[in-house]
Amino acid sequence: MKKGLVSLAIIGLLAGCSVSSNGNTPSKNVSYPQEAEMQADDFVYKLYTEKETYDEFEETAIYAELTYVGDQESIVISHAASPFYFPIKELTRNYEIDYAMNEPLIHTTLKKGVPFKVKYEFAGGYSDEDEAAKREFIQTIVDKGFPTGKYVVSGSAQFYVESSIEGENPNSYDMRVNIGFDVR
Structure with missing residues (x-):
């Protein structure tokens, strides 16, 4: 009887230790949209790629837009x-x-209703502590573009708006969405 209870307790502990995603960590088993949008207060943030699939080393067309929709x-x-x-x-x-x-x-x-639009340009890098394969992968992106693979862009718009009321803290925004694309 004690062995049975101990076994159940161990199984319960192991089940409780499983790692779950909070929705912000990209998973290779999930399909990501080509376009995502969210609204916070008077702002709409949109992230999109013009194509779902790119050829290897083809220039990607990934854009972010922020639109003010307030009064x-x-x-x-x-x-x-x-x-x-x-x-x-x-x-x-x-x-x-x-x-x-x-x-x-x-x-x-x-300006109200006019999207502020920026195209993605590579701005990453690697460190000497990264494994050689990752350094080579990043250097390939720098030299040629994206190699074959499945990619998720975890984009964000981060900004703040000063309050018009003296002494009031600014309103801070951190709007996040995910999109995906494949390279073949």
Whole structure:
């Protein structure tokens, strides 16, 4: 009887230790859309790729857009070099392709209903601590473009809007969506 209870307790503990995804970690068993959009307050963030499948080393057409849809004619947002981040994960090899960016404080005026649009450009890299295969993979992207694989872009729009009320904290935004594309 005690052995049975101990076995059940161990099985319960093992089941409780399983790792689950919070929805933000790309999984190679999941299909990702070509386009994703979300709205937060008066802002709409859209991330999309023009094609679901690219040829190996073909130039990708991945875009991010931020549109102000509020009541004012325009609004000023503050952000790093760009409000858009494009970190990518290659699911077949399980490689993270970081997205580095300078972080000056830039102010951009968004006009109501007019999308602020930026095309993805590679801004990643690797370190000496990365395994040789990953360094070679990243260098291939730099030199030629994306090699064959399944990719997920975990894009985000990160910015803030100063409050018009003296002494009130700015409204901070971190809007995130995932899209995917294949390279064959």
